[in-house]
Amino acid sequence: xxxxxxxxxxxxxxxxxxxxxxxxxxxxxxxxxxxxxxxxxxxxxxxxxxxxxxxxxxxxxxxxxxxxxxxxxxxxxxxxxxxxxxxxxxxxxxxxxxxxxxxxxxxxxxxxxxxxxxxxxxxxxxxxxxxxxxxxxxxxxxxxxxxxxxxxxxxxxxxxxxxxxxxxxxxxxxxxxxxxxxxxxxxxxxxxxxxxxxxxxxxxxxxxxxxxxxxxxxxxxxxxxxxxxxxxxxxxxxxxxxxxxxxxxxxxxxxxxxxxxxxxxxxxxxxxxxxxxxxxxxxxxxxxxxxxxxxxxxxxxxxxxxxxxxxxxxxxxxxxxxxxxxxxxxxxxxxxxxxxxxxxxxxxxxxxxxxxxxxxxxxxxxxxxxxxxxxxxxxxxxxxxxxxxxxxxxxxxxxxxxxxxxxxxxxxxxx
Numbered sequence: 271x272x273x274x275x276x277x278x279x280x281x282x283x284x285x286x287x288x289x290x291x292x293x294x295x296x297x298x299x300x301x302x303x304x305x306x307x308x309x310x311x312x313x314x315x316x317x318x319x320x321x322x323x324x325x326x327x328x329x330x331x332x333x334x335x336x337x338x339x340x341x342x343x344x345x346x347x348x349x350x351x352x353x354x355x356x357x358x359x360x361x362x363x364x365x366x367x368x369x370x371x372x373x374x375x376x377x378x379x380x381x382x383x384x385x386x387x388x389x390x391x392x393x394x395x396x397x398x399x400x401x402x403x404x405x406x407x408x409x410x411x412x413x414x415x416x417x418x419x420x421x422x423x424x425x426x427x428x429x430x431x432x433x434x435x436x437x438x439x440x441x442x443x444x445x446x447x448x449x450x451x452x453x454x455x456x457x458x459x460x461x462x463x464x465x466x467x468x469x470x471x472x473x474x475x476x477x478x479x480x481x482x483x484x485x486x487x488x489x490x491x492x493x494x495x496x497x498x499x500x501x502x503x504x505x506x507x508x509x510x511x512x513x514x515x516x517x518x519x520x521x522x523x524x525x526x527x528x529x530x531x532x533x534x535x536x537x538x539x540x541x542x543x544x545x546x547x548x549x550x551x552x553x554x555x556x557x558x559x560x561x562x563x564x565x566x567x568x569x570x571x572x573x574x575x576x577x578x579x580x581x582x583x584x585x586x587x588x589x590x591x592x593x594x595x596x597x598x599x600x601x602x603x604x605x606x607x608x609x610x611x612x613x614x615x616x617x618x619x620x621x622x623x624x625x626x627x628x629x630x631x632x633x634x635x636x637x638x639x640x641x642x643x644x645x646x647x648x649x650x651x652x653x654x655x656x657x658x659x660x661x662x663x664x665x666x667x668x669x670x671x672x673x674x675x676x677x678x679x680x681x682x683x684x685x
Contacts, residue, residue: 306603412477441490455491503547510541511568556580
C-alpha cells in the first residue's frame with residue numbers, strides 16, 4: 271500500500287476544507303431563505319420600526335457585533351416624542367357629526383299632566399330644550415325605476431304615431447341603472463368585496479343576480495370608463511414632469527385555458543399631483559412601460575426591476591429616480607444575519623424619512639452622512655450574504671445618482 275506524500279495529503283485537506291466552506295455557505299443561505307419565508311408568512315408585515323441596539327452603541331458610530339433586542343421602535347413615534355410638550359395636540363373630544371347629513375327631528379314632550387303647574391293651576395311655558403344626537407344607518411335598498419313612454423297617434427286616421435326616446439342608459443337593453451353599477455364596482459374595487467359575497471348580499475334583499483352577470487357588468491363599466499382613463503393618462507399623468515411607477519401581481523380567471531387561474535400584473539402610474547392611471551399586462555416586461563411612457567420625458571421613479579432597463583436605454587430623455595423603500599427592504603431582511611451594520615444602515619435611512627416628514631430643507635445633512643457611511647462601512651456590510659446583497663443593490667443605484675435625484679425637488683417623494 272502506497273503512502274500518500276505530504277503534498278497529496280495537504281491537497282486533500284484543502285479540497286475538504288473548501289468543500290466544508292461551500293457547504294457552510296450553502297447552509298447559511300438556506301437558513302436565511304427559510305427564516306425570510308417564515309417571516310413573510312407569520313411575521314409582522316409592516317416595515318416600520320428600527321431594532322433597538324444595545325445601549326451605548328450609536329447607529330452612526332462604528333460598532334462591533336453585539337446582541338440586538340427583538341423589540342422594535344416606530345421611527346415616526348421616536349420623532350413625535352421628541353417634540354416639545356407645548357406642540358403636542360390635545361384630544362379634541364368627540365367629533366361633530368357631518369352637518370350635511372339628513373336629519374330626522376323627533377321631539378319627546380312630557381305628558382300633558384306634567385306640563386300643568388299644580389301650584390298656580392296654569393299651563394307651563396317652554397323655556398328651552400336639550401338636543402341629543404344619535405347616528406343611525408338606513409340599509410341600502412333596491413328601487414325599480416319604470417320608464418313609461420306613452421304612444422300618440424291621430425284619432426281619426428291612426429297615423430303619425432310618436433313616442434319619446436328612451437333616456438340613455440349605461441348598458442343598452444340591460445337592467446342595471448347607474449347607481450347599481452356604481453355600487454357593484456365600488457364594492458369590488460374599493461371595498462374589496464368578492465362578487466360571490468355581493469351575490470349573497472343581493473339575495474338577502476330578494477334579488478337574484480349571479481356572479482357571471484356581476485362580472486359582465488364590471489366589464490361594461492370598464493368599457494364606459496376607458497375614454498376617461500385615456501384622457502387622464504394623456505392630459506394629467508403624461509403632463510407631469512415626475513411619474514412614479516410600480517407593479518403588483520394578481521390572480522386572473524381565464525376559463526379559456528388551463529389552468530384557469532393566471533398571474534397578471536397591474537401597473538400603477540402616479541403623477542406629481544396624485545393623478546393615478548392603471549395598466550394591465552400578462553407579463554412583467556418592458557412592453558407595458560414602453561407603451562404607457564412612449565413620447566413622454568421627465569423623471570421616472572421606479573425600483574430596480576429589469577423591466578425598466580430597456581425604457582431608460584431607448585429613451586434617454588426619461589431620467590431614472592430610485593426608490594428608497596426597496597433598498598431599505600433588503601437591509602430589513604438582512605437584520606437576522608448582520609444585525610448591527612444593517613441597523614446602522616436603517617438608522618441612516620430613517621434620518622431621511624424623518625427629514626421628509628418634518629419638511630426640512632436640511633436634506634444635504636443626510637446626503638453627507640450617507641455618503642460617508644457608504645464609503646467607510648461598505649466592506650463591513652458585505653460580510654454577510656444577505657447584507658452583501660442589500661449593499662450591492664444600494665451600490666448599483668448609488669453610482670448613477672438615482673437615489674439622490676429626488677432631492678432636486680421638494681415635492682418628490684423618497685419612495
